[in-house]
Amino acid sequence: MAIQALLVYNITQHNDKGQAQISAFVEAFKKFNVNLMALPNSQIVDYTDQHPNAFSFAVFWDKDIHISTYLEEELHMPVFNSKESIMTCDDKALTYLAFRNYSIPTPKTIILPYTFDINVLNYYDEVKTMIAKLTYPFIVKERFGSYGEQVYLVHSEEEFKALLSKVGKKPLLVQEYIAEATGRDYRVNVVGHEVITAVERYNPNDFRSNVNQGGTMTEVKLSPKLKKLAVDAVRAVGADFAGVDIVLDKDKKPLVLEVNTNARTLSVEKATGIYLTWYIARYVRHHFLRPRKIGLIAR
Ligand SMILES: Nc1ncnc2c1ncn2[C@@H]1O[C@H](COP(=O)(O)OP(=O)(O)O)[C@@H](O)[C@H]1O
Ligand SMILES: [Mg+2]
Structure with a gap:
């Protein structure tokens, strides 16, 4: 049956x-x-x-x-995916903490204070002190966002203040900008402890590589080291299956940006010919009766 x-x-x-x-x-x-x-x-x-x-x-x-x-x-x-893992991935500040906890390399990040419904711009002096280690241009992200829509590149203090006046009531983080990765990253699709397929996303018209911002996907073969990093990132957030965004810095060192527990599979399938959804179904079918081992990695 x-x-x-x-x-x-x-x-x-x-x-x-x-x-x-x-x-x-x-x-x-x-x-x-x-x-x-x-x-x-x-x-x-x-x-x-x-x-x-x-x-x-x-x-x-x-x-x-x-x-x-x-x-x-x-x-x-x-x-x-589990409630815990979706919660961790939905909030980019919690993702950052999970990465730190499991020593997953990620760009330098500063989480701005939560201010209820008051614009954080009212506390700009404090914010300035908090971000003193970062230089312009830097990235600002709403902690809850996707498709690149709530990610901003800020070139100057004037731009930063103008942005805060618009989105400063929302929970935010500020992040080092990896300029070498402009418009380019890897989206690595992990199911269980395995990389099923990976694509490079490239957008010549925007610093964001998201398909929704005009990025296109091409299948890539990853080194075993990069594959392991993607799997470790997924385990750090406790997800069963996910799409991992990874950029390379100026020394070609990989940095994990985020883990997507709710990634769409169809665009990846179109770009790679790999039936990613099938792998997810197979994994879930084989694991729903068993206690999950995901999320436990040696530090
Ligand atoms: N620190 C960064 N340096 C350079 N590019 C970045 C950085 N953070 C994000 N990006 C670009 O913006 C895109 C969207 O950021 P991401 O953190 O993945 O948010 P979203 O959840 O909206 O996809 C990334 O795929 C990448 O191309
Ligand atoms: Mg992303």
Whole structure:
């Protein structure tokens, strides 16, 4: 008999791109005798409340953490990726701390103070002291953001203040700019402890390599060292499968920017011909009954 499982997606994904990704998950899991029922985050609590034993596990293609908390803690459902790992990856400040904790090389980063609904610009003197070690240009990131949309390159104090006046109420971090990597990075796709495929993303028109900003993907072969770094980064944040963004600095030293627990698989499949979603389905199918070993690495 087929296994029944849940696919949680965000209500904002009711569009062509979102639906294509949802279908890709459903099709891939079918190949492992799993029927995924796709539901938006708005319907999960109601549905599982009425059918508490309907699903053996959940695939969580969302970041709405209270739902995975409910699934994991109240319904004791295995959830992939886990609540902890999605939380860590969603917040770039927590990602940075996980990287530090596991000695994953990453650009120099300063997390600005959280200021509730008050613009951090009101505390500019303090901010200036905090970022004194960085030189312009530097990168500013909203701690919660994706597709490169909340990542800014700042060339001067004037620009920095102008940016803060716009986004200074949000949680932010400031980061060393790796100029040699302008518009270029690796997106390494890891499932379990294995690199399935990697692409180089290049955008000649912007410092951000994201496909949403105009970047294009080309398949690359990575050195064993780079592969190991990507797997270690995924383990540091405790994810089961993820896309890892890595840049090379002026000495060709790799620095990990972030780990994406909710990456789309279809664009990678198109660029590489590798059926990444199939690997994710296979991994989850084989691991949902077993305690996960992810996240434990020797320091
Ligand atoms: N410190 C940095 N130095 C140089 N380029 C960067 C740096 N941080 C981010 N970028 C560029 O911006 C892109 C988006 O940043 P990232 O941290 O991955 O945020 P997002 O979650 O929006 O993808 C990266 O893929 C990279 O091309
Ligand atoms: Mg990214």
